[in-house]
Amino acid sequence: MKKIKITSEYITLGQLLKFADIIQSGGETKFFLSTNKIIVNCELESRRGRKLYPGDLIEINNDTLEIVKQK
Helix, strand or coil: CEEEEECCCCEEHHHHHHHCCCCCCHHHHHHHHHHCCEEECCEECCCCCCEECCCCEEEECCEEEEEEECC
């Protein structure tokens, strides 16, 4: 499980994809979401604007990411 540290209250799914180096630019987000299965807290998700908070678990192509608050 890879931990993604954020300093803000939340990060959007689109921002996470870019921040975690899964996509190269924000323009790729819509296509990536339409062609890959993404599960947030055990629920299928396809909205790039979905807010992710510390403690959320995101599964992307059999990899698991956890959002954690950076101190």
